Amino acid sequence: MSFTRFDRYVDRHARSFTERLQDLCRMPSVAARGTGMRAVAEKVEQMLQRVGAGTRAFKVGSGFPIIYGECGAGPRCFLVYGHYDVQPVGQLTEWSSGPFAAVVVDGVLRARGASNSKGDLVARLAAVEAYQKTYGKLPVCLRFVVEGEDGLASPSLYRFASENAGLLRADGCVWDDGYKDTRERLVINLGFKGIAFLELRAYGARTDLHSKWGGIVPNPAWRLVQALSTVVSPKGVITIDGFSSHVAPLTSDDRQMLKTIELDEAGLRREFRIGGWLHGMTGRELAKELIFGPTCTICGIRTGHTEAGAKTILPGAATARLDFRLVPDLTPELVVTLLREHLDKRGFLDVEINELGSAPYAKSSPASMVARAAIEAAGEVYGQPPVVYPLDPASGPVGAVCGANDPPTPVVSFGISHAGSNPHGPDENIRLDDFIQGVKYFGRVIHGLAALEDEAPQKRAQTALVKLNK
Amino acid sequence: MSFTRFDRYVDRHARSFTERLQDLCRMPSVAARGTGMRAVAEKVEQMLQRVGAGTRAFKVGSGFPIIYGECGAGPRCFLVYGHYDVQPVGQLTEWSSGPFAAVVVDGVLRARGASNSKGDLVARLAAVEAYQKTYGKLPVCLRFVVEGEDGLASPSLYRFASENAGLLRADGCVWDDGYKDTRERLVINLGFKGIAFLELRAYGARTDLHSKWGGIVPNPAWRLVQALSTVVSPKGVITIDGFSSHVAPLTSDDRQMLKTIELDEAGLRREFRIGGWLHGMTGRELAKELIFGPTCTICGIRTGHTEAGAKTILPGAATARLDFRLVPDLTPELVVTLLREHLDKRGFLDVEINELGSAPYAKSSPASMVARAAIEAAGEVYGQPPVVYPLDPASGPVGAVCGANDPPTPVVSFGISHAGSNPHGPDENIRLDDFIQGVKYFGRVIHGLAALEDEAPQKRAQTALVKLNK
Numbered sequence: 001m002s003f004t005r006f007d008r009y010v011d012r013h014a015r016s017f018t019e020r021l022q023d024l025c026r027m028p029s030v031a032a033r034g035t036g037m038r039a040v041a042e043k044v045e046q047m048l049q050r051v052g053a054g055t056r057a058f059k060v061g062s063g064f065p066i067i068y069g070e071c072g073a074g075p076r077c078f079l080v081y082g083h084y085d086v087q088p089v090g091q092l093t094e095w096s097s098g099p100f101a102a103v104v105v106d107g108v109l110r111a112r113g114a115s116n117s118k119g120d121l122v123a124r125l126a127a128v129e130a131y132q133k134t135y136g137k138l139p140v141c142l143r144f145v146v147e148g149e150d151g152l153a154s155p156s157l158y159r160f161a162s163e164n165a166g167l168l169r170a171d172g173c174v175w176d177d178g179y180k181d182t183r184e185r186l187v188i189n190l191g192f193k194g195i196a197f198l199e200l201r202a203y204g205a206r207t208d209l210h211s212k213w214g215g216i217v218p219n220p221a222w223r224l225v226q227a228l229s230t231v232v233s234p235k236g237v238i239t240i241d242g243f244s245s246h247v248a249p250l251t252s253d254d255r256q257m258l259k260t261i262e263l264d265e266a267g268l269r270r271e272f273r274i275g276g277w278l279h280g281m282t283g284r285e286l287a288k289e290l291i292f293g294p295t296c297t298i299c300g301i302r303t304g305h306t307e308a309g310a311k312t313i314l315p316g317a318a319t320a321r322l323d324f325r326l327v328p329d330l331t332p333e334l335v336v337t338l339l340r341e342h343l344d345k346r347g348f349l350d351v352e353i354n355e356l357g358s359a360p361y362a363k364s365s366p367a368s369m370v371a372r373a374a375i376e377a378a379g380e381v382y383g384q385p386p387v388v389y390p391l392d393p394a395s396g397p398v399g400a401v402c403g404a405n406d407p408p409t410p411v412v413s414f415g416i417s418h419a420g421s422n423p424h425g426p427d428e429n430i431r432l433d434d435f436i437q438g439v440k441y442f443g444r445v446i447h448g449l450a451a452l453e454d455e456a457p458q459k460r461a462q463t464a465l466v467k468l469n470k
Numbered sequence: 471m472s473f474t475r476f477d478r479y480v481d482r483h484a485r486s487f488t489e490r491l492q493d494l495c496r497m498p499s500v501a502a503r504g505t506g507m508r509a510v511a512e513k514v515e516q517m518l519q520r521v522g523a524g525t526r527a528f529k530v531g532s533g534f535p536i537i538y539g540e541c542g543a544g545p546r547c548f549l550v551y552g553h554y555d556v557q558p559v560g561q562l563t564e565w566s567s568g569p570f571a572a573v574v575v576d577g578v579l580r581a582r583g584a585s586n587s588k589g590d591l592v593a594r595l596a597a598v599e600a601y602q603k604t605y606g607k608l609p610v611c612l613r614f615v616v617e618g619e620d621g622l623a624s625p626s627l628y629r630f631a632s633e634n635a636g637l638l639r640a641d642g643c644v645w646d647d648g649y650k651d652t653r654e655r656l657v658i659n660l661g662f663k664g665i666a667f668l669e670l671r672a673y674g675a676r677t678d679l680h681s682k683w684g685g686i687v688p689n690p691a692w693r694l695v696q697a698l699s700t701v702v703s704p705k706g707v708i709t710i711d712g713f714s715s716h717v718a719p720l721t722s723d724d725r726q727m728l729k730t731i732e733l734d735e736a737g738l739r740r741e742f743r744i745g746g747w748l749h750g751m752t753g754r755e756l757a758k759e760l761i762f763g764p765t766c767t768i769c770g771i772r773t774g775h776t777e778a779g780a781k782t783i784l785p786g787a788a789t790a791r792l793d794f795r796l797v798p799d800l801t802p803e804l805v806v807t808l809l810r811e812h813l814d815k816r817g818f819l820d821v822e823i824n825e826l827g828s829a830p831y832a833k834s835s836p837a838s839m840v841a842r843a844a845i846e847a848a849g850e851v852y853g854q855p856p857v858v859y860p861l862d863p864a865s866g867p868v869g870a871v872c873g874a875n876d877p878p879t880p881v882v883s884f885g886i887s888h889a890g891s892n893p894h895g896p897d898e899n900i901r902l903d904d905f906i907q908g909v910k911y912f913g914r915v916i917h918g919l920a921a922l923e924d925e926a927p928q929k930r931a932q933t934a935l936v937k938l939n940k
Contacts, residue, residue, distance in 0.1 A: 195782070204744065206743035211765070211769055211793045212795060212862075212865075213863070214795060215759045215863070216747050216756055216760050217747070217748065218748050219768060221771060222706065225698045228695045229696055232692055234817070272676060274676075277687070281686060289685045293685040295681070298689060298692055298774065298785070298788075299681055299785070300774030300775045300776035300781075300783075301771045301772070301776065302771070302772065302776035304769045305770045306791060311769070312665070312667055321776060325684060425677060
């Protein structure tokens with residue numbers, strides 16, 4: 001099939017698509033703050049209706065609504081995941097322009113949420129529109145699931161998924177996260193690492209004390225430091241008892257894909273401004289560690305007084321946040337169990353572990369339909385083959401959406417960001433050329449999803465089981 | 471000598487002394503805020519002039535003035551240290567009445583600064599007045615040095631001392647810090663521990679990154695935790711190479727005094743709400759550790775994100791503040807050198823050490839005149855012998871004042887606070903009975919300073935070298 005007409009439509013409407021994205025980015029929707037969420041959710045529902053989708057807003061408990069929308073028809077059905085909430089803006093002074101001003105400078109749209117991931121949602125809906133306007137009805141059924149709690153570890157999505165497994169039955173799922181690497185190659189992920197996000201806490205006196213008591217009153221900050229120092233070695237290796245024995249060996253597919261992956265080490269080092277990588281890794285070893293290595297990251301430590309002014313105190317409590325990224329066969333439950341046993345065995349029975357959030361890993365076969373459709377469509381639009389990662393080093397609530405049915409729905413993830421999009425930091429941005437390329441690419445993916453031969457047939461998706469707003 | 475007339479004068483003027491203190495406490499003088507400082511400094515100078523002192527306000531650079539006042543005459547000369555600034559008030563909601571309302575309820579005066587240490591200054595000046603009114607001219611020369619930067623680590627005082635060593639030549643020094651312990655015994659300190667307040671810093675990427683990079687990008691929080699874990703053992707022992715070899719053994723005086731010291735362990739544990747003391751110490755061992763043990767306290771750690779909301783990041787920097795309390799023969803310079811060598815030897819060359827502040831220890835002989843005068847005068851006023859600490863576990867700029875000449879001026883410290891005065895927290899307070907007792911006690915100390923036989927003669931103080939306001 002030729003995409004000439006489709007591409008022409010996209011190019012002609014590029015400005016209008018961009019304005020839609022700017023409008024959406026100008027509506028703040030920081031889930032952690034909770035303001036403006038309903039307005040954005042309604043806007044998303046309207047945008048889905050605009051492309052003819054039947055929609056429904058699912059409200060789970062007191063959470064932010066999940067917008068569900070179904071459009072197109074065909075023998076196959078695919079989920080398209082998105083989220084309308086955005087990360088907190090952080091220090092305003094670090095932004096070159098207001099995070100919700102959605103300013104375009106030199107072809108770059110700067111806004112909180114532009115990259116993560118309002119841009120992806122708008123691009124995909126634009127592709128649906130362009131497809132319909134140029135070729136008519138979609139040849140597949142697309143089920144959009146757009147949540148508002150990505151920044152809150154998606155509690156509503158998990159409940160929604162467990163209560164509406166039927167709505168999530170599909171031949172595959174397209175996730176919303178992705179970018180071009182520093183060499184401008186589209187990155188396609190065939191899954192995500194899992195995550196266990198934990199808080200470790202130690203307690204001392206009922207309040208901060210004068211530090212003259214330091215010689216005789218237990219200091220929870222020292223306690224926490226000592227406990228943490230047993231978890232990861234000075235060389236950066238996770239030293240929790242039994243942990244490494246649960247890391248599965250690479251499959252032959254994994255090894256095959258790994259051969260094609262080469263990190264832009266110099267570019268990344270320049271971007272991060274670091275002298276070298278952990279334990280001096282380079283090349284294949286570095287890529288393997290990034291993709292297949294489990295991690296244990298201290299995301300934050302808080303204890304005592306660290307503001308301006310000399311205040312010599314003995315802290316009353318100390319807290320560390322640890323984030324484990326999990327590869328097969330590590331589960332969040334297992335990590336908590338192993339860590340608890342590890343700390344107890346070393347006498348740290350007093351160090352509390354609280355679970356802040358978790359998600360299982362998801363890993364799809366490169367032979368699955370979504371993977372093949374995504375990989376095969378990339379060359380024409382991007383001018384070079386994509387880089388296919390067996391696992392995204394990041395995590396997401398993929399397990400909620402794709403694990404609602406058994407066997408799990410194969411997932412693939414890609415997006416319109418670039419290596420400098422800084423999706424969690426200041427000056428989050430996308431390049432408009434990438435955005436328009438993303439629209440063109442998604443049109444081809446839609447087509448591929450319908451046209452591909454099914455090498456591994458799965459159960460057909462049923463018709464939606466709920467009444468939708470049309 | 472009988473103090474009947476003196477005591478009668480004090481009792482008759484108790485109310486007036488209290489009102490003076492209330493007036494002073496109603497003038498806010500938080501050095502960290504910097505407002506109202508000049509007014510309080512002027513007030514202090516007037517109070518000194520009121521008892522006939524020649525005064526001078528020393529202004530060092532842009533700092534708050536140091537009020538110097540000299541009164542009395544005799545063959546001996548003693549320094550009396552004080553400070554007119556007060557601690558920040560902290561959370562106003564935690565106060566039962568305004569921190570500068572200086573309300574008296576049930577014989578307790580509640581105000582920021584009442585205990586630390588405007589009450590001591592007013593009591594000492596009241597004692598001078600009562601002495602003069604009942605017995606005439608002071609038989610010794612008292613040199614008051616009252617600074618306004620106690621809360622800022624006394625930068626001006628250090629410069630003042632180095633430029634005016636002659637003004638600080640004296641037979642002894644009375645410091646302003648002190649209280650009755652939980653058993654209502656007057657605590658007399660014969661010195662202070664030194665302090666080295668350091669900041670350790672590790673750097674990673676130029677900014678916080680998405681934690682998916684945790685497997686390959688160096689994490690400064692892990693780096694800092696690993697470095698810190700080598701500094702103090704899990705049992706709380708300082709493990710810096712060579713550190714313990716610089717801790718001097720106790721003198722026979724120290725051992726003698728230690729025998730009379732008993733901590734109110736149950737009372738303190740209740741106050742701090744802790745189950746037990748560090749490494750399960752109790753009794754003599756506990757007191758010895760508190761007084762003679764060097765400490766290394768983590769006062770604060772800051773790295774990454776620890777606020778509300780799940781934010782899984784890889785921090786770009788990590789900072790810990792360490793406060794070492796120093797006993798003979800540990801100096802701040804030595805601690806920095808030893809720590810640097812210790813970290814370097816273990817490969818932590820990248821962990822920066824910044825010095826935030828320091829003060830040397832000060833330790834006087836119990837045979838010094840100020841010590842004997844303070845100890846001998848206590849029984850009559852307090853009805854029981856004082857508890858004599860060879861070292862206060864806290865620190866102060868004693869080195870500036872008492873180290874300006876060689877050999878250092880012997881120092882002794884006591885005050886009018888009680889165990890529940892909470893000098894750095896909300897509802898700082900003193901009991902008026904303690905305040906009046908403090909006036910009576912200081913009258914006797916003045917007398918003792920003049921009358922005591924000089925067992926260890928020192929160089930005579932010279933006449934003041936500056937022109938004073940009379």
